[in-house]
Amino acid sequence: MYVRIEDLYFGYTKNTHVLHNVSFAMQEGEIVAILGSSGSGKSTLLRLLSGLEMPSKGRIEVNEETLCSANTFVECEKRHVGMVFQDYALFPHMDVIKNIAFGLKHLSKDAKKGRVQAMLKLINMEEKSHAFPHELSGGQQQRIALARALAPSPDILLLDEPFSNLDEDLKTKIRHELRSIMKKTAMTAIFVTHDYDDALDIADRICYLEDGRIVHEEVIKRS
Amino acid sequence: MLSRIRRNINIFSVVSIVAAALIVIPMLNILIEIFNEPTPAWQHIRQNLLTNYIINTTILIGFVAVFSALIGVFGATMVTRYEFKGRRLLSWFLMLPLAMPSYIAAYAYADMVSYTGSLARMFRWLNIPLVINVMNMPGAIFIFTLTLFPYVYMLTRGALSKQSAAFSENARLLGAGKVRTFIRVVLPLLRPALVAGTLLVVLETLNDYGVVAYFNVRVFSFAIFNAFENLGDTPAAIRLSGVLMVMVFIIIAIERFIRGKRRYSMHVKGRPLPRVALKGWQRFILPSLLWVIMVLAFFLPLAQLFYYATLTFTSVFTLSFVYLTINSLTLAVSATLITVLIALMLANYNRGSQNRFKKGLLKVTNLGYAIPGAVIAIAVMIFFIDIDHVLYPIYQFINPNSPRLVLSSTLVMLTFAFVLRFMAIGYNSIEASYDKIGDTFTEASYVLNTSKVKTLLKVDIPLIKHGLISAAIIVFIDVIKELPLTLILRPTNYNTLATEVFRYAREEMLQESAVPALVLILVSSVLIYVLTHYKKKGVPINVR
Incomplete structure (x- = not known):
């Protein structure tokens, strides 16, 4: 398995647990939706996977590398994990090119330029390369945030409620776009949502999270 | 049209328009005077002194701005991002130098490092061959930095405590280490607060007369006073004021130009970064640096003033005081x-x-x-x-x-x-x-x-x-x-207390200036305490 999460526990205090014994596995290129109501622990799960929080117990493995176990904890900047935040968190003082290039510091100038152009082409936004985030619509900001997260070719992509800031009309269009981009790049992705339609349109599999526990899984059959 | 104007007339508009008119008319006077025939004193100033005033003023505000920004951001980062012993106390103590007028700190330091001063005597007692002269440009930079950095500290601390963690977390996930995240993301997002705070520092430095007069540092405010009081040439003073105003507006315009169409804030939900406990050597060294700054900026001159106040209290504390x-x-x-x-x-x-x-x-x-x-x-x-x-x-x-x-x-x-x-x-x-x-x-x-x-x-x-x-x-x-x-x-x-401190200092009666200086500092310190500890009760959230 490409992603393996075993017996994950997390609590902000010693006696209360936000996540209880969460375990699941994913194949490479699979898109999994974590579906749950607010407070169910779905965003916390993403924070644990990304390394922004440390679990109280459990093991996380991605691409045969142990990111977290009883005696291992890989810092977030070394995990090769991409993440799209709920509000996108685009750096407001950088234009689109600089936002996308932020995670490419290991590349040469030319390679960086080529990668940014490839990302802009992927999301079909070449004409907005010099715009600042405040000059973009919500949908455009989301696509830039996606390109920024994909640019360093992460091992896994995490998306936190990626549609919560979009209008209903825009949502349907962007859902399909998002799935097609992720499939084009063969990206393994986990996204959390409270909206069943989001999960249905994008995911290959849905994990239902309730009170910090995965209570049910559903494989989506596509024709 | 008429009815629209009538509808907009109310107490707020009338007071605002009258206030604006009363403010703009005196300023226009200055502008008009600049176009009048120059006086011989101005010719002399322009040919022999003006370049020097501009260079000195630029050096002074340049260094004071950079050092104040460094100390202000360092203090703000420490108290908002890290947990250490004494953090809560330092969080408001770092505002206290605002209660110490620059000219009073200048008089205290000049006295402390003079041959008979307490610091100079201490150095001799410890056999440290150190002779410090603060009555020069570096001394003025030192005094202004220590007394004015709280403007930067106050504004950047506010901005840092509101900055969403999402930006820093995102940068870390994109592979940036702590230093790169701070330099490329946290610091640029602080820019509006940093610029506003530094601008206040610059404006306060340009405004000062007490320090530069005492240290004989020939900057603009010194020149304006000199033209006005010693040469008795008001038009020359006005022309100098005009040049200074142009300098201030150039500084503001350059900042706006560099900023361009960039923005430094976006509505992003989420809490600020939680404070991290300092570990190892950092636990002692970093807070110690802040305490050293506090001692130099506030407690050392305050202690000197207290000592002098005990010597002169009976002679100074009269009915006229x-x-x-x-x-x-x-x-x-x-x-x-x-x-x-x-x-x-x-x-x-x-x-x-x-x-x-x-x-x-x-x-x-x-x-x-x-x-x-x-x-x-x-x-x-x-x-x-x-x-x-x-x-x-x-x-x-x-x-x-x-x-x-x-x-x-x-x-x-x-x-x-x-x-x-x-x-x-x-x-x-x-x-x-x-x-x-x-x-x-x-x-x-x-x-x-x-x-x-x-x-x-x-x-x-x-x-x-x-x-x-x-x-x-x-x-x-x-x-x-x-x-x-x-x-x-x-x-x-x-x-007033301020003019009395200045008078004593000018007459080289520094010990006598301690009592009025202390009253000024104590009143301001108490108010800063109230300002930093006054709890907002029952203030509703924005329901827009």
């Missing part, structure tokens, strides 16, 4: 009340408006803080002398033996100048409070047929009480410390 303390307090209270009242009217007039006229009016009324005290003093004096000339027939009608100058020889002129100079300070605090509560409460009151004044008294003021108190405290501290305006515009034989 009580009178000048009352003078200082009454002047500061009246200037504060008028400033806050007009700022409140202005804030009401401008609420939620995108109207260009209103925005222009606001810029004019907030101009005062960008203009050094010496410049404002001269502008206001000329303005009041003109008013006295116009009103002279009325004075004669009331009293045939009336002198020609009435208003310009009273406290009205000085109070007016304070209001003009500190309006921006009061306004910004009140505007921030209005932004927090939004417009809905006020609009709800209007639709219930409540008048504007009654709404102001019954709805707005109780809701923005905290902002009003903050505004009043900051203006009060600024007024009570102010020196250049008071020196030029005070009526004859009218003394």
Whole structure:
């Protein structure tokens, strides 16, 4: 398995647990939706996977590398994990090119330029390369945030409620776009949502999270 | 059209427009004077001294700005991002140097490092062959940095405590280490607060006269006073003021140009970064650095002043000292009340408006803080002398033996100048409070047929009480410390704590200056304590 999460526990205090014994596995290129109501622990799960929080117990493995176990904890900047935040968190003082290039510091100038152009082409936004985030619509900001997260070719992509800031009309269009981009790049992705339609349109599999526990899984059959 | 104008006439618009007119007229006087025939004194200044003034002023504000920014951001980062012993105390202690007027710190340090001073004696006792002279440009940079960095600290601390963790977390996930995240993301997002704080530091440095006069550092405020008081050449002083105003506007314009169309904030949900406990050597070294800054900026000069106060208390603390303390307090209270009242009217007039006229009016009324005290003093004096000339027939009608100058020889002129100079300070605090509560409460009151004044008294003021108190405290501290305006515009034989400190220092009676200096510092310190500890109770959230 490409992603393996075993017996994950997390609590902000010693006696209360936000996540209880969460375990699941994913194949490479699979898109999994974590579906749950607010407070169910779905965003916390993403924070644990990304390394922004440390679990109280459990093991996380991605691409045969142990990111977290009883005696291992890989810092977030070394995990090769991409993440799209709920509000996108685009750096407001950088234009689109600089936002996308932020995670490419290991590349040469030319390679960086080529990668940014490839990302802009992927999301079909070449004409907005010099715009600042405040000059973009919500949908455009989301696509830039996606390109920024994909640019360093992460091992896994995490998306936190990626549609919560979009209008209903825009949502349907962007859902399909998002799935097609992720499939084009063969990206393994986990996204959390409270909206069943989001999960249905994008995911290959849905994990239902309730009170910090995965209570049910559903494989989506596509024709 | 006429009905629209009539509909817009209310107490807020009338006070705002009159205030703007009263502020802009004295400034125009300065501009007009620049185009008049230059005097011989000006020719001399321009040919022999001006370049030197410009170079010295640039060196002074450049270094003070950089050092204040470094210390301010360091302090703000430490108390908002890290957990260590004494953090809560340092969090408000770092504001205390604001209570120490630069000129008082300058007198204390000059004395401490002089041959007979406490520090010099201590060095000799410890056999340390160190002779320090602070009465020069580096000394002035040292004094201004230590007494003014809290402006940067205060604003960047506020911005850091509100900055969403999502930006830093995102940068880390994109592979940036802690240092790169700080330099590329956290620091640039602090830019508006950092620039605003540093600009305040620069403006306060340009405003100072006490330090540069005592240290004989030939910068603009020194030159303006020299032209005005020693050469008796007001037009030359006005021309120098004009050049200084141009320099201030160039600094602001350069910053705007560099900023371009970038923005430094976006609405992003999420909590700020949690504080991390300092570990290892950092646990001792980093907080120690902050304590060293605090000792140098506040406690060391304060201790020196306390020592001198014990020596001179009986000779200085006389009935006339009580009178000048009352003078200082009454002047500061009246200037504060008028400033806050007009700022409140202005804030009401401008609420939620995108109207260009209103925005222009606001810029004019907030101009005062960008203009050094010496410049404002001269502008206001000329303005009041003109008013006295116009009103002279009325004075004669009331009293045939009336002198020609009435208003310009009273406290009205000085109070007016304070209001003009500190309006921006009061306004910004009140505007921030209005932004927090939004417009809905006020609009709800209007639709219930409540008048504007009654709404102001019954709805707005109780809701923005905290902002009003903050505004009043900051203006009060600024007024009570102010020196250049008071020196030029005070009526004859009218003394305040600030002018008394200056007088003693000029007469080399530094020990005697300790008592008035301490009263100034203690009053300001208590107010800073109130400002930093006053809890906001019952302030509603923005419901816009």
